[in-house]
Amino acid sequence: EVTGDERYKDYWRFLHDGGMRPYIQRILDHSNATRGYRIDRLEALAADGIPAILETRTYPKIGAWEQAHEGKPWYTRSGRLEFYRDEPEFRDSGENIVVHREPIDSTFYEPNVIVADPRHPLLRPRRPEDYGADPRDVGGDARQARHVVLTVDQMLSSRHPLAEDGYRHVFHTPKYRHGAHTTAVDTDIVAIWFGPFGDIYREDPRIPFINEMYLDINPLDARELGIEDGDYVYIDADPHDRPFRGWRDNPEWYRVARLMARARYYPGTPRGITRMWHNMYGATWGSVRGSRENPTGLAKSPTTNYQSLFRTGSHQSCTRGWLKPTWMTDTLTVKGLMGQKITRGFVPDVHCPTGAPRESLVRISHAENGGFGGERLWRPARLGVRPTYESERLQKFIAGRFVRRG
Template identity: 60%
Template structure:
């Protein structure tokens, strides 16, 4: 499948997960009480997956999944000989059923703080399970890995010439060669191919289904009450 990591402005330039409250609101897996101690923070990163794709992979909404890229160079070259670093770098995240993404396309927002050796140490040794470096207090948004476990940049040669006539981004001043945001490499990684495999059940402690699924609140698992709500059945229009 295609794994793509788009950005939106306020996920890149204001980094909303810097504060606990925004991390909590980032997606459907926020929980200030962290009832599931597997969660790396009061919120966490997730992979958007088409429900039909997920069911074909035997992945339920809210399950933890491994997301692997090309083994030739991801999560890094030579990972086969460096198991301790591979343990940190391999991407593990929640799967979110999202009918808005086409079949064969997986999406993850690119602004989450990645796992580091220190955050993994915290996640595996702290009594509360937080993915927080015990020495620096760096807080990861992942248990393991990140979107960069898969994506790679390709720096286009045509963006690196020193002879192209350019115009500054603001104004009408002409120049030659490098011009920020006009004629330069764009290093933000974006897309890769991926394989998704189920790692753990989504229920608390890795047992059973994620609770919103059992309550009938999730796409393709709607309860009768949710279907009635979506159809506008909770509202009635009466003439005065």
């Protein structure tokens, strides 16, 4: 209506005439693993609790099965597995042979360095000096194409440039293995079970929904920071560009974008490592406004009904996109996105920069007490059923003393 171009309306004609099923059916028809399925049939079976299996060549799916077991060619120039890359971008990046490269941000050491013997005859990366750059610049922007080779000892004696400012925890944001991107938020009955902070009654009005996102942290790390199990914490990454560039000049948006979440004591994560699943909807201007205007504190936009599971920020408040030269070549031979065609250079989702970063180094600080209404202790910790808070009864159970010989 704004442009007067009828093609915009025609593009979604079925939506206006009755629903999304024709578009879903097109996806099923043109996908190798779902061709032959009918959406109406799938829905009818699902109503009876009967799932449909994805028609992959093996189940569960095993990548490269046909190449490894049936002799089909690999998607390379030679049709074989190739462990040496002679494309100029790989040579210039020092990745023409298999090497270890430190993470670009989530490391306690100097980030993105190549760990190898600098005297190796096949390693001749273009150094920062070759590009006219300062080799001492290890900032987030410069390190994307910074090719520096360090020995193991040199790397282990180095430090992340933010370490001296209190950034000392690796922050990972993986997807929950058995869930889709929005598993935790599409329905309330599912959301409430995603983690230990679900409350169908929302008795504490600080909770943005009937559940909320949390940070898994080693209990010993949390104790050192003065953080109790269940407390609200702030999680801050590189202030140069996160949660967004120019945040110091925009305090209103900074209050929306700064990441706040619960801390969950989790002994299964190593010291120095933290984790936050990326399955929950982040805060927006509208959701933060809703939490302030709604008498119950629900973080729901009053204009769009968008529902956040964060009070402020999201896991992406601490991550950013990274440009990697070996993902951006015009020379690498790769398989196309669809079908079996071999192509070269840029292919969406195959050979290009990723839009889903999931790592950083962060500083964690106490924001609010986790107990009801701001009380010091979250109830499960107070009851002695959480790690490091074990009551005498729970310790007895763990020791197997609930059952004894008669």
